[in-house]
Amino acid sequence: MQSPLNQRAKLSFNFSAGLFSAVSIMEGDCRAYKKPDQICD
16 A cells, blocks of 8 residues: 555645646647747747
Protein backbone atom coordinates (compact mmCIF):
# COMPACT_ATOMS: atom_id res chain seq x y z
CA MET A 1 0.00 0.00 0.00
CA GLN A 2 1.32 3.42 -0.94
CA SER A 3 1.70 6.25 1.51
CA PRO A 4 -0.59 9.28 1.01
CA LEU A 5 2.44 11.48 0.43
CA ASN A 6 3.64 9.24 -2.40
CA GLN A 7 0.19 9.31 -3.96
CA ARG A 8 0.01 13.08 -3.71
CA ALA A 9 3.43 13.46 -5.32
CA LYS A 10 2.39 11.21 -8.18
CA LEU A 11 -0.85 13.15 -8.63
CA SER A 12 0.93 16.51 -8.74
CA PHE A 13 3.47 15.07 -11.18
CA ASN A 14 0.68 13.89 -13.47
CA PHE A 15 -0.96 17.29 -13.19
CA SER A 16 2.20 19.19 -14.13
CA ALA A 17 2.91 16.78 -16.96
CA GLY A 18 -0.61 17.31 -18.30
CA LEU A 19 -0.27 21.05 -17.93
CA PHE A 20 3.08 21.01 -19.73
CA SER A 21 1.73 18.99 -22.65
CA ALA A 22 -1.31 21.27 -22.90
CA VAL A 23 0.96 24.32 -23.06
CA SER A 24 3.17 22.64 -25.67
CA ILE A 25 0.13 21.82 -27.81
CA MET A 26 -1.18 25.38 -27.53
CA GLU A 27 2.21 26.81 -28.47
CA GLY A 28 2.42 24.43 -31.41
CA ASP A 29 -1.04 25.50 -32.58
CA CYS A 30 -0.06 29.14 -32.18
CA ARG A 31 3.01 28.66 -34.36
CA ALA A 32 0.97 26.74 -36.92
CA TYR A 33 -1.77 29.35 -37.23
CA LYS A 34 0.29 32.53 -37.00
CA LYS A 35 2.97 33.84 -39.31
CA PRO A 36 6.53 33.06 -38.18
CA ASP A 37 7.38 36.73 -37.70
CA GLN A 38 4.60 37.16 -35.12
CA ILE A 39 5.52 36.47 -31.52
CA CYS A 40 3.31 34.01 -29.67
CA ASP A 41 2.72 34.75 -26.02
